[in-house]
Amino acid sequence: MEIVRTVRELRTRLAREPRVACVPTMGNIHEGHLRLVRIAQQHAPFTVTTIFVNRLQFIQGEDFEKYPRTFEDDCAKLEAAGCDLVFHPDEAEMYPEPQLFYVEPPAVANKLEGRFRPGHFRGVATVVLKLFNTVQPQVAVFGKKDYQQIHIVRAMVSQFALPLQIVEAETYRATDGLALSSRNRYLTADERREAPRLHEALSQVKAAVESGDRNFEALEFAADALLARHGWHVDYVVVRSRRTLMQPEPGEKELVALGAARLGATRLIDNLEILSP
Ligand code: PAF
Secondary structure, eight states: OOEOOHHHHHHHTTTOOOOOEEEEEOOOOOOOOOOHHHHHHHEEESEEEEOOOOOGGGOOTSSSTTOOHHHHHHHHHHHHHHHOOOOOOOOHHHHHSSSOOOOOOOOOGGSSHHHHHHTTHHHHHHHHHHHHHHHSSSSEETTTTTHHHHHHHHHHHHHHHOOOOEEOOOBOOTSOOOBBGGGGGGHHHHHHHTTTTTHHHHHHHHHHHHTTTTHHHHHHHHHHHHHTTTTOOEEEEEEEEETTTTOOOOOOOOOEEEEEEEEEEEEEEEEEEEEEE
C-alpha cells in the first residue's frame, strides 16, 4: 500500500489510474471504515483512503486536539483490507495558507447537528470539496452513520455538478447495536455498556412508526425520556423526512429517526431509516 503526503505527489501518482474510489476519513480506522473500503473496491480498481483530521469542522471546545491519531495502526488495517493508497496530508499541505474560501451549505446545515455544532458542516463541506479536487475520484464512499453529512455532501455534489458518484454505506454496528465510531473509544467501561441504548431508543421509534403511529412528537418525547432516565443528556431525538431532513409532510413515508446525546463526556449520534406504512 502506498502512502502519499503531498498533493503534487498524489496528482502525479493518480494520473496513471483511470478510475479511483475514495474513502474520506479522519483516521482511527475501525471495521466501519474498512467496510467502506471494501465497498469502494467494488466500484473502482484503485482505492484511496484519505486520513486528515480537519480542524475546520471542529467547533470551539470540541475534541480536535485529543481526536485519536493512530496512523501506523490505521495503515496496517487499511493495507490488510486491500486499500491501494493512503493520502495523509498534514495541515500545512491541506491549508498552506489560512482558508478564506468556504463552501456555505444550505439552511439544513444549521439544524440537528448544526444546531449543536455551528459551522461544523461548513468545515466538512469545505474539506470534502478540497479532497475531491485533490484526489479527483470517480466514486466516493460515505457511511450513513453521519446521515446529515451525507445529505449535505450529496447536495453539494449535485449543486456544483461535481463529476463523481456518491455511494452510501449502511452503518456498521457492534453486536449490541452500538454504531461504530472513533469517539466510542472515549467511553468508560460502564458507559460502553450503556451506549447501545441510543440505538434501542431509535429502534423503538422506528418500530412504532412502522406499525402506523405518526404521533412523532410523542415518540420523540418517549425516546428522550428513556435516555434521560438512564443518565443521558439528550440533544435531540427526532423523526425527519429522508429527502429533506425537515419535518415530514403529512403522509410522507420515507423517514429517518435521528438522535444525538451525551453519555458522560462523550457525544454519540445515530440514526435509523424508517418506512412508514
Ligand atoms: O466523516 C468524517 O470522517 C469527516 O467528516 C470527513 C468526511 C472525512 C471530512 O473531514
